[in-house]
Amino acid sequence: MQFTVETIGDDVAVVKGDGRLTMVAAPEFRAVVRREIEAGRARVVVDLGAVTFMDSSGLGALVGCLKTARQAGGDLRIAAPNDQVMMILRLSNLDRVFKAHESPEVAFHA
Known part of the structure; x- marks a missing residue:
C-alpha cells in the first residue's frame, strides 16, 4: 500500500491510501x-x-490515529470510502464515529 499526503490550507493534512489497508x-x-x-x-x-x-x-489503525489526533487537539475524518470499507465500519458500529464525507475538501467544512 502506498500513502501520499497533501494539505488543505495550513492545518489540514489529507492522507490518501492506495491499495489494501x-x-x-x-x-x-x-x-x-x-x-x-x-x-x-x-x-x-x-x-x-x-x-x-x-x-x-x-x-x-484508523481508531488509533483518531485518538492521536484528538490528543493533539485535532480530529480525524474519512472521505470517499467504498462499499467494503463502509461494511466494516457498519459491522463494528464505527460508522457512528467515522462519518463518511464525499471528498477530503468537505470533510472539515460539512
Whole structure:
C-alpha cells in the first residue's frame, strides 16, 4: 500500500491510501498520520477513495490515529470510502464515529 499526503490550507493534512489497508500496511499508515500531527497538522482527513480493502487491523489503525489526533487537539475524518470499507465500519458500529464525507475538501467544512 502506498500513502501520499497533501494539505488543505495550513492545518489540514489529507492522507490518501492506495491499495489494501491491512495488518501489513497499518504500521506505516499510523506513522504517516503521526508525522503529520507532529508537524502541526492535527486535523487529518483519510482519503479512502483508492483503498480497495480494509481489515480489522486497518480499522484499528484508523481508531488509533483518531485518538492521536484528538490528543493533539485535532480530529480525524474519512472521505470517499467504498462499499467494503463502509461494511466494516457498519459491522463494528464505527460508522457512528467515522462519518463518511464525499471528498477530503468537505470533510472539515460539512
